[in-house]
Each structure stands twice: as C-alpha cells, then as structure tokens.
Amino acid sequence: MPARAASTRATKSKIPQVEWSAARPAPVVLVSGPEELLAERAIRAIRDALVAADPSVEVSDLDASSAAPGDLVTLASPSLFGEPRLIRVTSVERLAESFQAEALRYLEAPADDTTLVLRHAGGQRGKKLLDAVRSGAGGGIEIPCAEVKRDADRSAFAAAEFRAAGRRISPGALRILVSAFQADLAELAAACRQLIVDVTGDIGETTVRTYYAGRMETDAFAVADAALAGRRGDALVLLRHAISTGADPVPIVAAIAAKLRAMAKVLDAHGSAAQVASDHGLAPWQVDRARRDAQGWRPEGVGRAIVMTARTDERVKGGARDPEFAVERLLTFLASRGEP
Structure with missing residues (x-):
C-alpha cells in the first residue's frame, strides 16, 4: 500500500x-x-x-x-x-x-x-x-499518499478502520465490503464508519449484504460465488435479482473474471497463504478464498472458463443482442466447473 x-x-x-x-x-x-x-x-x-x-x-x-x-x-x-x-x-x-x-x-x-x-x-x-x-x-x-489500487491494499485499509474502532469483522464480510467499494477509497471509509456506528457486536457477511445489497459489485460477487461453487440454480436466481435491481451485466462478468484470475494464481501454488499472497499481489484472505473457489476445479477447466469469460465480456459490451442470455450461458458453464 x-x-x-x-x-x-x-x-x-x-x-x-x-x-x-x-x-x-x-x-x-x-x-x-x-x-x-x-x-x-x-x-x-x-x-x-x-x-x-x-x-x-x-x-x-x-x-x-x-x-x-x-x-x-x-x-x-x-x-x-x-x-x-x-x-x-x-x-x-x-x-x-x-x-x-x-x-x-x-x-x-x-x-x-x-x-x-x-x-x-x-x-x-x-x-x-x-x-x-x-x-x-x-x-x-x-x-x-500513493493511490490505493490493489485489492490487498484496500482490504488492509478497511481492516485497519475496524481495528482502530475496536470492532471485529469476518473475513467474508470484509471481502464483500471491499468488493462493493472498489472505485473510491473515501466511499469505502464511509461504509466502514456506517457499519461501526450502526451495528453492534461482530460484523458478518449477512449484515454487509443487508446494508449494501444495492451495490452492483456486491451483487456481482454473489453471482460469481454461486456459479463457481457449482450452484447453477442459485447463480441464475441471483443474476435475475441483480438485473432487476439495476445491476449491469458488465461488472458481473468482471467479478467472475477477477475470481478466475485469482483461482488460476493459486491453483498450483504451494506454501502458506501469506507467502502465496506476497508472490501474487493478493491479500492472504484472498488466497484462502481463491483456494476454496478452486476446489473441484481442474487447471484445464479454469483455462476454458477464462476463455469463455473473455468471450462473454465482449458480448455484454456490445457484441450480443441479449447480454443477459450471454451471462446465463456463462454461469451454466461455470457451474459445470469448465468441463465440456
């Protein structure tokens, strides 16, 4: 940072x-x-x-x-x-x-x-x-005061906000929060402050989703999580909910791409989460999360999923008449863990 x-x-x-x-x-x-x-x-x-x-x-x-x-x-x-x-x-x-x-x-x-x-x-x-x-x-x-660009740096910043206030936030809740406010550090700081002031006790994933369900990035990562875990039905339901509440297909595909890139980095990486994080510019919790996401995936499947995601990204940015259908096809493909 x-x-x-x-x-x-x-x-x-x-x-x-x-x-x-x-x-x-x-x-x-x-x-x-x-x-x-x-x-x-x-x-x-x-x-x-x-x-x-x-x-x-x-x-x-x-x-x-x-x-x-x-x-x-x-x-x-x-x-x-x-x-x-x-x-x-x-x-x-x-x-x-x-x-x-x-x-x-x-x-x-x-x-x-x-x-x-x-x-x-x-x-x-x-x-x-x-x-x-x-x-x-x-x-x-x-x-x-260098620009805070890396996910690991934003995560460290947000974690420090809660630590300074003497509050505990779960790693999953921190990930959702950071994902929801990637564009503006001031907005991330304000979101941390709101949770610190409004919420009593430890802060978990459900609380963060309740507060910031309207953020496109939060919806996007929820869709991606379900698809990568093989839960096709849940992923499609979450996608339709996200679209109905104003989310755009582009950040949803971007969230999937980001998670696949992290999976590709850790799939064959050995060592502690801290060591892998240092080698690949991730936060340790991101390594742990990517390793969980990669369970049940083969390297060939991840490679095919990355290619399919790149094609879908092109389609949702103007290359297809029905971008939502393109995302649905991608989610179905991901739910099969990239297997033909």
Missing part, C-alpha cells in the same frame, strides 16, 4: 518517509501523492497534534496556485503573542512560479514554531520545490 510507495520513494529522498497513519508535525511536511483521503487524514492528524500541544496554535490556509508574492512570509511571521503556527498549502502541483521562489527562500531559514504543510497531488509542476524539500532543505519529512 502506501508502505510500498514510501519504500520506493526513500531511495530518492534524504528525508524521513512517514506513513499517513503516523503523520506528525515537522518544520516542513510534504504530503505527496494522489490519494486525497489519506492526505486529508494525515494533515488533520498534524493539526490535531499541534492543537493538543498548544490550543493557541494559529492555523492558516494558502493556495499555491493563486498566492500573491509575500503571502507565505506574512503568514510565517511571528505574531504579537508568539503563538505557534500551522500553514497548510494546497495545490502545490499547480503552484505559481512566484510562490515556488518564495517557498525555496523559506526553506533556507524556516520560521521558528511553524509547521509548513505542502500538499502536492502529483505531476511534474513544482519539482524544484519538491526536490529541495526531499534533499533535506528546511528539515522536513514526507508523507507519501
């Missing part, structure tokens, strides 16, 4: 690389990367730490793309009563050249009792300033 991005960045930087979850104040803090939710949390944690240390801290915001010459120096100047200061600078990836020049001068002699947070969402603009911070000018730290 962000840890991998941080370790990669560390080879190019002389300043400490700090996880977003361990964000702390420093004379200069570079919050880099496109994952806005993690960046917001890191910056909020820095503010909370400063307020806890001194409630009189003066907080100022500055937009690097529209800042006027002298704005940064003015905000960093000592106040009449000498309160500590936090200056949060946004849009550094679109900074004005005048701001970059002023910020570079500031790094040569940072103001006392001041924390300067530079938020850079990505891209090459502002590279001179980023390079200066990363070289150690100003005595800063960097908090990389």
Whole structure:
C-alpha cells in the first residue's frame, strides 16, 4: 500500500518517509501523492497534534496556485503573542512560479514554531520545490499518499478502520465490503464508519449484504460465488435479482473474471497463504478464498472458463443482442466447473 510507495520513494529522498497513519508535525511536511483521503487524514492528524500541544496554535490556509508574492512570509511571521503556527498549502502541483521562489527562500531559514504543510497531488509542476524539500532543505519529512489500487491494499485499509474502532469483522464480510467499494477509497471509509456506528457486536457477511445489497459489485460477487461453487440454480436466481435491481451485466462478468484470475494464481501454488499472497499481489484472505473457489476445479477447466469469460465480456459490451442470455450461458458453464 502506501508502505510500498514510501519504500520506493526513500531511495530518492534524504528525508524521513512517514506513513499517513503516523503523520506528525515537522518544520516542513510534504504530503505527496494522489490519494486525497489519506492526505486529508494525515494533515488533520498534524493539526490535531499541534492543537493538543498548544490550543493557541494559529492555523492558516494558502493556495499555491493563486498566492500573491509575500503571502507565505506574512503568514510565517511571528505574531504579537508568539503563538505557534500551522500553514497548510494546497495545490502545490499547480503552484505559481512566484510562490515556488518564495517557498525555496523559506526553506533556507524556516520560521521558528511553524509547521509548513505542502500538499502536492502529483505531476511534474513544482519539482524544484519538491526536490529541495526531499534533499533535506528546511528539515522536513514526507508523507507519501500513493493511490490505493490493489485489492490487498484496500482490504488492509478497511481492516485497519475496524481495528482502530475496536470492532471485529469476518473475513467474508470484509471481502464483500471491499468488493462493493472498489472505485473510491473515501466511499469505502464511509461504509466502514456506517457499519461501526450502526451495528453492534461482530460484523458478518449477512449484515454487509443487508446494508449494501444495492451495490452492483456486491451483487456481482454473489453471482460469481454461486456459479463457481457449482450452484447453477442459485447463480441464475441471483443474476435475475441483480438485473432487476439495476445491476449491469458488465461488472458481473468482471467479478467472475477477477475470481478466475485469482483461482488460476493459486491453483498450483504451494506454501502458506501469506507467502502465496506476497508472490501474487493478493491479500492472504484472498488466497484462502481463491483456494476454496478452486476446489473441484481442474487447471484445464479454469483455462476454458477464462476463455469463455473473455468471450462473454465482449458480448455484454456490445457484441450480443441479449447480454443477459450471454451471462446465463456463462454461469451454466461455470457451474459445470469448465468441463465440456
């Protein structure tokens, strides 16, 4: 997750690389990367730490793309009563050249009792300033907030949300939840928070399905699970229910393809779930799940199922007049475990 991005960045930087979850104040803090939710949390944690240390801290915001010459120096100047200061600078990836020049001068002699947070969402603009911070000018730290793309990283994020709240969620419920919110980390975080607030006791699969049955991805994986387990009738019923509640055939086929790819990775893989997960970019629970899905399947059957799924994917994206029938044929084929 962000840890991998941080370790990669560390080879190019002389300043400490700090996880977003361990964000702390420093004379200069570079919050880099496109994952806005993690960046917001890191910056909020820095503010909370400063307020806890001194409630009189003066907080100022500055937009690097529209800042006027002298704005940064003015905000960093000592106040009449000498309160500590936090200056949060946004849009550094679109900074004005005048701001970059002023910020570079500031790094040569940072103001006392001041924390300067530079938020850079990505891209090459502002590279001179980023390079200066990363070289150690100003005595800063960097908090990389890389985009969370991998299923294993989203799963780890969601699991941490429940762990931080002192709540337990079953592996199956976690899988359904992560599958339902693959496109937006902020939505996943909000879903975790809703379950934490609304549900008492341990959180299981039934609860998650009840809350998020309307999510297409959740319906899609329920259909895929039934078909891969050989339950043709259940798969067809679930498919018709999903379609009737607004689901599209495309994500259903995509869910099947994702599960088949995971099955192909673990079918002949030996070793612990953790080892296989590390080798193939999966979470350990995904390895366990893929191994369960693969029970009763032969490698040849998985291969045929992957080919059939690719053809069905083409059909539901415009290559067939009746995409729902194409998916029904695929489910029937999968229920036979890919055997002719």
